[in-house]
Amino acid sequence: MTTLTVNGVDHRLDLDDARVTLLDALRDRLGLTGTKKGCDQGACGACTVMADGKRILSCLTLAAQCEGREIITIEGLGVDGVLHPMQEAFVRHDAFQCGYCTSGQIMSAVCLLAEGRAGSDADIREFMSGNLCRCGAYPNIVAAIREVAGAGGGHA
Amino acid sequence: MREFAYFRAADVGQAVATVAADPEASYLAGGTTQLDLMKDGVLEPDQLVDITRLPLRGVVREGDTLRVGALTTMEELAADPTVAGRLPFVREALLLGASVQLRNMATIGGNLLQRTRCRYFRDPTVPACNKRRPGTGCAAIAGAARMHAILGASEHCIALHASDLAVPLVALDAIVRVRGADGERSIPLTDFYLLPGDTPDRENVLVHGELITAVDVPLPAEGTRSGYLKVRDRASYEFALTSAGVALLLDGGVIVEARVALGGVGTVPWRAREAEDILRGAPPGPAAFRAAAEAALRDPFTVPGTAFKVELAKRTLERALRTVSGVTS
Ligand SMILES: Cc1cc2nc3c(=O)[nH]c(=O)nc-3n(C[C@H](O)[C@H](O)[C@H](O)COP(=O)(O)OP(=O)(O)OC[C@H]3O[C@@H](n4cnc5c(N)ncnc54)[C@H](O)[C@@H]3O)c2cc1C
Ligand code: SF4
Ligand code: FES
Ligand code: FES
Numbered sequence: 273m274t275t276l277t278v279n280g281v282d283h284r285l286d287l288d289d290a291r292v293t294l295l296d297a298l299r300d301r302l303g304l305t306g307t308k309k310g311c312d313q314g315a316c317g318a319c320t321v322m323a324d325g326k327r328i329l330s331c332l333t334l335a336a337q338c339e340g341r342e343i344i345t346i347e348g349l350g351v352d353g354v355l356h357p358m359q360e361a362f363v364r365h366d367a368f369q370c371g372y373c374t375s376g377q378i379m380s381a382v383c384l385l386a387e388g389r390a391g392s393d394a395d396i397r398e399f400m401s402g403n404l405c406r407c408g409a410y411p412n413i414v415a416a417i418r419e420v421a422g423a424g425g426g427h428a
Numbered sequence: 429m430r431e432f433a434y435f436r437a438a439d440v441g442q443a444v445a446t447v448a449a450d451p452e453a454s455y456l457a458g459g460t461t462q463l464d465l466m467k468d469g470v471l472e473p474d475q476l477v478d479i480t481r482l483p484l485r486g487v488v489r490e491g492d493t494l495r496v497g498a499l500t501t502m503e504e505l506a507a508d509p510t511v512a513g514r515l516p517f518v519r520e521a522l523l524l525g526a527s528v529q530l531r532n533m534a535t536i537g538g539n540l541l542q543r544t545r546c547r548y549f550r551d552p553t554v555p556a557c558n559k560r561r562p563g564t565g566c567a568a569i570a571g572a573a574r575m576h577a578i579l580g581a582s583e584h585c586i587a588l589h590a591s592d593l594a595v596p597l598v599a600l601d602a603i604v605r606v607r608g609a610d611g612e613r614s615i616p617l618t619d620f621y622l623l624p625g626d627t628p629d630r631e632n633v634l635v636h637g638e639l640i641t642a643v644d645v646p647l648p649a650e651g652t653r654s655g656y657l658k659v660r661d662r663a664s665y666e667f668a669l670t671s672a673g674v675a676l677l678l679d680g681g682v683i684v685e686a687r688v689a690l691g692g693v694g695t696v697p698w699r700a701r702e703a704e705d706i707l708r709g710a711p712p713g714p715a716a717f718r719a720a721a722e723a724a725l726r727d728p729f730t731v732p733g734t735a736f737k738v739e740l741a742k743r744t745l746e747r748a749l750r751t752v753s754g755v756t757s
Contacts, residue, residue: 402527
């Protein structure tokens with residue numbers, strides 16, 4: 273049995289098959305479907321989660337590798353049903369159309385602020401470049417991040 | 429993806445012994461190449477030995493050498509103060525590669541061992557690929573070769589080594605420290621990679637089971653300026669079409685030391701020694717820069733898809749030299 277710590281809760285998983293990625297474990301075994309599968313090959317960022325406070329791609333991480341790590345997903349950002357400031361800003365700025373990339377964008381954006389890299393629009397674009405948006409909501413995504421950065425935080 | 433067994437190594441000796449004893453086993457570091465190619469069906473190990481918990485992480489300065497643990501991530505190395513202060517082109521090459529998420533996962537050892545992005549190599553349904561299946565031919569030569577190599581290539585394989593980091597590291601004469609079943613050895617990065625020739629399936633001098641434990645990076649002399657210029661099809665999160673890593677030490681209007689390496693063009697990270705020889709002792713300026721660029725790109729092996737890279741690579745190097753030297757005319 274493998275213990276995965278997700279959003280502060282320990283889950284005991286029977287990883288009978290070593291091929292199970294963190295992404296598949298989250299979605300298919302723990303029912304946490306907020307994290308999305310886009311390319312499943314490290315190219316799009318839809319599957320971004322935090323491991324020990326750092327943003328990573330859950331599609332190229334084996335679930336077995338995450339034993340003992342603190343995983344945070346989009347479901348773990350809000351507290352007691354209150355949205356995280358970054359989630360609120362995405363809603364306010366209409367920073368999505370279909371919404372498929374959004375949880376990855378938000379996870380990445382929260383980390384971007386924690387990394388201290390949201391100093392300018394150019395920096396936001398550069399350090400968010402691992403999150404693609406097929407709908408092209410980029411201007412609104414940048415606006416949402418800029419607003420939270422300007423308000424001084426929203427650290428995870 | 430084929431089924432495999434997962435094993436988390438408790439220490440370096442156990443990791444090496446496990447992989448050395450099993451010809452079908454592979455190391456797993458950040459997984460950003462290994463799992464990607466397993467999903468494609470290109471790599472099919474029967475066992476993955478997870479090395480990410482081994483104590484091979486971190487950067488230590490020992491005199492004029494920076495010892496980089498093989499499991500240090502790309503983001504961690506980019507954030508190191510000595511790298512920022514003394515090795516700007518290493519930092520730039522790191523931060524211009526992949527994305528933050530990938531750089532938080534990808535390790536320095538894994539970066540040096542990343543496999544080519546050749547689309548025919550990555551697609552097992554393509555029959556012709558000498559690297560994947562020796563003796564079958566090369567689909568890229570008459571195919572889509574925009575992301576392929578023009579230096580060190582052969583009619584058997586034109587696959588690019590796409591690491592950005594390896595470019596400044598070959599320029600600096602970095603040393604790869606390796607541990608195998610028979611003990612330790614040190615390999616200069618400039619001797620580490622093998623040209624494809626007629627055995628493109630053999631990419632480096634490691635024997636099965638050898639583990640990279642660290643990379644030693646000699647620090648250039650105080651006052652050395654350096655820069656990494658990456659030219660690509662989109663502004664970020666893209667591999668290089670061409671790139672240049674340059675380190676120059678200027679004194680009294682003359683280049684006293686020059687290190688030059690190119691990315692995006694070589695089947696191996698490409699050290700341009702002839703260009704260095706031309707620059708060393710010359711006054712920085714357009715004449716020396718053009719001559720260096722001509723020398724660096726002498727005798728390219730081009731196919732229709734890659735022919736444009738020759739001039740692009742020359743101009744990439746010239747611009748990098750202008751930027752680093754501050755001499756623009
Ligand atoms: C979408 C995408 C974009 C990318 N863009 C760039 C880019 O712009 N520039 C760039 O330079 N790179 C880029 N990369 C490549 C990336 O940098 C490499 O995949 C990464 O550095 C590999 O490191 P890893 O730790 O994930 O290695 P892994 O995938 O874990 O391992 C790679 C290989 O090395 C072996 N290995 C790993 N560590 C060791 C060790 N210590 N000793 C012996 N063998 C070992 C493994 O067995 C495996 O065969 C990109 C990758 C992706 C997926
Ligand atoms: S360039 Fe090399 S890797 Fe690509 S198809 Fe040809 S032989 Fe295979
Ligand atoms: S699903 Fe992981 S990067 Fe696209
Ligand atoms: S909102 Fe549709 S992909 Fe970004």
